[in-house]
Amino acid sequence: MLKYGSERPDFDIETHWRLEARPEELTAIVLDPELIHRWCPAVFMGSELVARGGADGLGMAIRLYTKGFLPHAFFFVARIVDLVPHRSMTIAVSGDFDGAGFLTVEPGPGGICAASLRWRVRVAHPYVRRFVPVFRPVLAANHKWAARRAHRLLQEEVFRRRRLSNAFVEAKPTFPHNLAPFRAWQRRRAAHRGWRVSNME
Numbered sequence: 001m002l003k004y005g006s007e008r009p010d011f012d013i014e015t016h017w018r019l020e021a022r023p024e025e026l027t028a029i030v031l032d033p034e035l036i037h038r039w040c041p042a043v044f045m046g047s048e049l050v051a052r053g054g055a056d057g058l059g060m061a062i063r064l065y066t067k068g069f070l071p072h073a074f075f076f077v078a079r080i081v082d083l084v085p086h087r088s089m090t091i092a093v094s095g096d097f098d099g100a101g102f103l104t105v106e107p108g109p110g111g112i113c114a115a116s117l118r119w120r121v122r123v124a125h126p127y128v129r130r131f132v133p134v135f136r137p138v139l140a141a142n143h144k145w146a147a148r149r150a151h152r153l154l155q156e157e158v159f160r161r162r163r164l165s166n167a168f169v170e171a172k173p174t175f176p177h178n179l180a181p182f183r184a185w186q187r188r189r190a191a192h193r194g195w196r197v198s199n200m201e
Contacts, residue, residue: 009099010122010132013140015147017115021158023086023105026113029157030089030103033062038168039157043067043146045183046190050077056085063095065190068142071176072128073186075193096125119143 019026029039036047046065053059061079076095083089091101099121106114123129123139132139156169176182 009120010136011140011143012118012120013143014116014118015144015151017117017151017154019113019115019151019155019158020111021113021155022111023107023113025158025161026105026115026154027057027086028161029154031057031060033060036062036064039160040150040153042149042153045073045186051079053080056083057089058083065186066146068146070138070142072125073189074125074128075190093121094124096123096128097121098124117147 029035033047034049036044044064044066046063048063050061050063051059053061057080059080061077063075063077065073065075067073074096076093076097078101079092079094081090081092081100086105088102088104091103093099093101099119102118102120104116108114123132128139153169160168
């Protein structure tokens with residue numbers, strides 16, 4: 001695995017969000033990983049708990065099946081390896097990405113949180129990796145596209161939970177992942193990797 005800061009990653013991208021939320025609300029969402037593909041299906045098309053970890057989330061591991069605006073999808077495992085409750089966590093990733101994400105949350109006035117995510121990874125997928133030197137700006141834009149949608153849908157999930165609603169926001173994947181034959185092919189890819197494909201959109 002790419003160690004935190006010890007090697008040069010393909011991407012080192014930091015995203016900043018402002019959210020109408022308490023840090024504890026965001027923690028509750030992060031520690032409920034099996035719903036990620038329900039409230040954020042535009043980015044996360046499948047999520048599967050691998051290990052529950054401790055009560056605070058340390059050691060939790062989940063498999064994620066994600067996409068941006070590009071036609072390719074990524075499979076990787078995310079594991080919480082360090083945290084300060086309701087303030088920060090380090091998430092090690094392995095699979096099609098290799099590296100780490102660093103999430104921090106700072107409460108502010110008026111019930112607004114400032115959140116930042118630093119995504120420091122190298123691309124390990126053998127097919128996509130060969131295009132990194134040429135298409136680095138496009139791949140970075142793909143990540144930022146996904147981050148913008150995740151930001152909006154995370155805010156909607158905070159509001160949904162406050163309303164105690166069972167209705168998730170409709171935010172289906174974009175082309176070509178919205179096509180049934182493409183989704184079927186991706187489910188076969190997931191099954192080949194040992195996923196439970198029943199929870200994939």
